[in-house]
Amino acid sequence: MMCRMARQDTGARHLGARARTASLSAVKDIHDMLNQRAHPLAGTTMSGAEMLVQVLEDEGVDTLFGYSGGAILPIYDAVFRYNQTHENAMPLIVPANEQGAGFMAAGFARASGKVGVAVVTSGPGATNMVTPVRDCMADSVPIVVICGQVPTTAIGTDAFQEAPVPSIMGAVAKHVFLITDPSRLEATVRTAFEIARTGRPGPVVLDIPKDVQNWQGVFRGAGRLPIPGYRQRMNRLEASKLPEAACASFFAALGAAERPLLYAGGGVVNGSASQAVRDFATAFQIPVVTTLMGIGTVDTRGPLAMRMLGMHGAAFANYAVDDCDFLMSAGARFDDRVAGNPVRFAAKARFIAHLDIDGSEINKVKRVDWSHVGLMVDALQVLLEYGKRIGFRRDFTAWLRHCDDLKTTYAMNYDRSSDLIQPYYVIEEINRLTQGEAIIATGVGQHQMWAAQYFDFCSPRLWLTSGSMGTMGFGLPAAVGAQFAERKRLVIDIDGDASIRMNIGELETVTTYDLPVKVVVLNNCGDGMVKQWQKLFHKGRLSASDKSLHTKDFVKAAQADGFKYAVRLERKADVPRVVEEFIRFPGPAFLEVMIDQDAGVYPMVGPGQAYEDMITGEHIPSRSKVDVKMPGPSEMF
Numbered sequence: 001m002m003c004r005m006a007r008q009d010t011g012a013r014h015l016g017a018r019a020r021t022a023s024l025s026a027v028k029d030i031h032d033m034l035n036q037r038a039h040p041l042a043g044t045t046m047s048g049a050e051m052l053v054q055v056l057e058d059e060g061v062d063t064l065f066g067y068s069g070g071a072i073l074p075i076y077d078a079v080f081r082y083n084q085t086h087e088n089a090m091p092l093i094v095p096a097n098e099q100g101a102g103f104m105a106a107g108f109a110r111a112s113g114k115v116g117v118a119v120v121t122s123g124p125g126a127t128n129m130v131t132p133v134r135d136c137m138a139d140s141v142p143i144v145v146i147c148g149q150v151p152t153t154a155i156g157t158d159a160f161q162e163a164p165v166p167s168i169m170g171a172v173a174k175h176v177f178l179i180t181d182p183s184r185l186e187a188t189v190r191t192a193f194e195i196a197r198t199g200r201p202g203p204v205v206l207d208i209p210k211d212v213q214n215w216q217g218v219f220r221g222a223g224r225l226p227i228p229g230y231r232q233r234m235n236r237l238e239a240s241k242l243p244e245a246a247c248a249s250f251f252a253a254l255g256a257a258e259r260p261l262l263y264a265g266g267g268v269v270n271g272s273a274s275q276a277v278r279d280f281a282t283a284f285q286i287p288v289v290t291t292l293m294g295i296g297t298v299d300t301r302g303p304l305a306m307r308m309l310g311m312h313g314a315a316f317a318n319y320a321v322d323d324c325d326f327l328m329s330a331g332a333r334f335d336d337r338v339a340g341n342p343v344r345f346a347a348k349a350r351f352i353a354h355l356d357i358d359g360s361e362i363n364k365v366k367r368v369d370w371s372h373v374g375l376m377v378d379a380l381q382v383l384l385e386y387g388k389r390i391g392f393r394r395d396f397t398a399w400l401r402h403c404d405d406l407k408t409t410y411a412m413n414y415d416r417s418s419d420l421i422q423p424y425y426v427i428e429e430i431n432r433l434t435q436g437e438a439i440i441a442t443g444v445g446q447h448q449m450w451a452a453q454y455f456d457f458c459s460p461r462l463w464l465t466s467g468s469m470g471t472m473g474f475g476l477p478a479a480v481g482a483q484f485a486e487r488k489r490l491v492i493d494i495d496g497d498a499s500i501r502m503n504i505g506e507l508e509t510v511t512t513y514d515l516p517v518k519v520v521v522l523n524n525c526g527d528g529m530v531k532q533w534q535k536l537f538h539k540g541r542l543s544a545s546d547k548s549l550h551t552k553d554f555v556k557a558a559q560a561d562g563f564k565y566a567v568r569l570e571r572k573a574d575v576p577r578v579v580e581e582f583i584r585f586p587g588p589a590f591l592e593v594m595i596d597q598d599a600g601v602y603p604m605v606g607p608g609q610a611y612e613d614m615i616t617g618e619h620i621p622s623r624s625k626v627d628v629k630m631p632g633p634s635e636m637f
C-alpha cells in the first residue's frame with residue numbers, strides 16, 4: 001500500500017490529470033493583480049513548505065523533478081499532501097541521480113518555454129545539481145532549483161549533509177537565495193521565478209534550511225522581494241524601443257548591401273522570436289544561418305534556411321558567412337565555436353548589426369556597427385514595420401541564387417557506398433519518418449553534431465542540446481523532461497555510447513513512468529569526438545578514448561531497465577526496417593546502432609581557424625585548393 005501511494009505521488013503512469021497550465025496561471029496572476037483581488041488562501045496559517053508549494057501552484061508549476069533526503073523532507077511531504085488533495089496536479093518525478101532531475105527540468109524548460117523546477121536535498125543532493133545549473137546558465141535556460149539545507153542554527157558547523165550551496169551555486173547560477181528569514185520565504189519563491197524567466201533567462205537556486213520549511217506563519221498570497229536594480233533593468237529592457245534613427249541607419253546599410261545574412265542564435269528561441277525572425281527574413285528575402293542553439297529558428301527545409309554555421313556548421317552556411325557583406329546577429333554572441341577567429345569571421349561584411357537582450361554581449365567578441373539591446377520580438381517587429389512603411393525594396397535575387405548554389409554544391413554528404421553503417425545514414429532514415437516534427441535531445445560528441453547537421457526541424461524548441469557547456473549525459477534526462485512537457489510529441493534521444501553512460505540510470509526512469517521516449521545509441525566504441533581531435537592534433541594517440549574493450553551490453557542494460565523494445569542494429573541492410581519498427585514502437589524503445597568507428601564530423605573549422613580554412617572531408621567539396629594544415633596542440637583552444 002505504501003509503495004502504491006508513493007508511486008501515485010511521484011506521478012508514475014498517472015500523468016493525464018494535470019489541471020493547470022503556466023499560461024493560465026500567469027493570466028490569473030495578472031488578472032488578480034489588476035483587480036487587487038486577494039489570494040483565496042491569503043491569511044491562512046501554513047508551514048513554510050506548504051507556502052512554497054502554494055507559490056509553485058500560483059506560478060503555474062505542474063511537474064517537479066527531484067530526489068528526496070533529510071533536509072528536504074518537509075517540502076516533499078507538503079508536495080505529497082498537495083497531490084492527495086489536487087488530483088496529483090504536481091507530480092514529482094524521481095530520477096536516478098539529482099543531475100538527472102536537473103537536466104529533466106532543463107529539458108522540460110527548453111521544450112515548453114516554461115520554468116523547469118527541480119527539488120533536491122542538501123549536501124550531496126545539492127552538489128549533484130551544480131552541473132545542470134551551470135549548463136542552464138551557459139545556455140540561458142530558466143529553471144528554479146529548490147535545495148533543502150541544514151537548519152539555520154547548524155549552518156557553518158559542518159553539519160551532516162551540509163554544503164555551502166550559496167557559494168558553490170553563486171558562481172554558476174543567475175541568482176541564489178539562502179532563506180534564513182522565514183517571513184520572506186513566500187516573496188522569495190515568487191521572486192525566484194521572476195528572475196529565472198525575465199531578461200536573459202537562467203537558473204535560480206533557493207537554499208531553504210529545514211527549520212524555515214517547518215516554520216508556521218501566515219500566507220500573504222502576494223508580494224515579491226524588493227530587487228530595485230534588477231527590476232529597473234528589466235523595465236528598461238521592456239520599454240526599450242528601437243528609435244526611428246536606428247531603423248533608418250539599419251535600412252540605409254541594408255539598402256547599400258548586396259549580400260545580407262541573418263545569423264540567429266539561442267536568444268531567438270529563448271525570446272520566442274522565431275516567428276518574428278521568419279517574418280523579417282521573408283519580408284526582405286534575407287537568408288538565415290543559425291547557431292547550434294538557434295536551430296529551429298527557421299524551418300531547416302525552408303528556402304531561406306542556410307542551416308548551422310560554425311566549427312561543425314554546413315560548408316554552405318560557413319561560405320555564406322564568408323561571402324556576405326551585411327551580417328545581422330539576432331540573439332547570437334559570436335562565441336568561439338562560431339567565430340573561432342573573430343577578426344577573420346565575416347571579414348567581408350561591411351556592416352554588422354547585433355540585436356540582443358544582454359548589453360554585455362555587444363562588442364564583447366566582435367565589434368559591430370549597429371546594435372540594439374531589448375526584447376527581440378519588439379525590435380524585429382519595429383524594424384519590419386519601419387521597412388514596410390518606407391517601402392524598402394532591394395533585389396537580392398543574385399545573392400539568393402548564390403546561396404542556393406552554395407547549398408547544392410557544398411551539400412552535406414558522406415560515404416554512401418560504405419558497407420559499414422554510417423551514422424549520417426541512420427539519422428537520415430529517422431528524419432525521413434519524423435519530418436522535422438520530433439523533439440531531438442542529444443548527448444555531447446560526434447553524434448550531437450551529426451544530429452545538428454542531418455535532422456530537420458520545422459520549429460524552435462524541438463532541438464535540445466547542451467550547447468555552451470557541452471555536457472555529456474544531458475540527452476537522456478533532457479528527453480525525459482521534454483516528454484513530460486510535450487506528452488504528444490515524439491521525443492528521441494540521440495546519444496553516444498560514452499555520453500549515455502554518464503546518466504544511464506535514467507533508462508529506468510523512462511520505463512518507470514512509461515514514457516514513449518526513443519533512445520538511440522550511435523555506438524562507435526569510444527569517445528568519438530575526442531578521438532577525432534586526437535587524430536587531428538595528437539598524431540592519433542588515442543589516450544583514454546577507445547572503449548572497444550569495454551564489455552557493456554547496452555541492449556541487456558535497457559532490457560534490465562524494463563525496455564520491451566531493445567535492439568542492436570549491426571547490418572546496413574537492416575537500417576530502414578529496424579529504424580521504422582523502432583520509431584513506430586508505441587512505448588519506450590531502445591536502439592543501439594553499431595556505426596563505423598572511424599566516421600568523422602565534417603566539415604570542421606579548426607579551433608582558432610577561419611572558415612576559409614575549413615576542412616570538408618572526402619565527400620563534401622571544398623573551396624580551398626590546398627589541404628589546410630590544422631594547428632598543432634599548442635595552438636589549440
Ligand SMILES: Cc1ncc(C[n+]2csc(CCOP(=O)(O)OP(=O)(O)O)c2C)c(N)n1
Nearest residue numbers: 445446447470472496497498499527528529
Ligand atoms: C561531462 C563531460 N565530460 C567530458 C567531456 C569531453 N568530451 C566531449 S565529447 C566526448 C566524447 C563523447 O563520446 P560519445 O558520447 O560516445 O560521443 P561520440 O563522440 O562518440 O559520438 C568527451 C569525452 C564532456 N563534453 N562532458
Ligand SMILES: [Mg+2]
Nearest residue numbers: 496497526528
Ligand atoms: Mg561514442
